Amino acid sequence: MSKLQFFLLVVAAAQLVFVVEFVRRRKLLESFAVLWITVGIGGVVLVIARPLIDRLADAVGIAYGASLVLALGIAFLLLVCMSLSLHVSKLESRVEVLETEVAFLRGVRQPVTQED
DSSP, X not given: XXXXXXXXXXXXXHHHHHHHHHHXXXXXXXXXXXXXXXXXXXXXXXXXTXXXXXXXXXXXTOSOHHHHHHHHHHHHHHHHHHHHHHHHHHHHHHHHHHHHHHHHHHTOOOOOOOOO
16 A cells, blocks of 8 residues: 555545544534545545546546546546535524514514615
């Protein structure tokens, strides 16, 4: 095992430990923890299956396996950003509904805008 592979295994293992610790401290929801645990396990698999990645990169027409991993990582991060954007949008809609309900329960009138 090369120094690079050992380093990447240590990073993947540390990432798994951090995720478990964040879940234990209730700083990370379980639904997101599953995603990041999968990423950590995927990192271990990528380190172990390095020759397979190089062959797959050759088959796709990419010169170096690390470039394939980088491209897949960028695509994955774009999907994570989209997922988080959808999650935030849903929460924003729920906050607007709750805001209206709290205002109603407190008897506060919604500001009326006057049209000029």
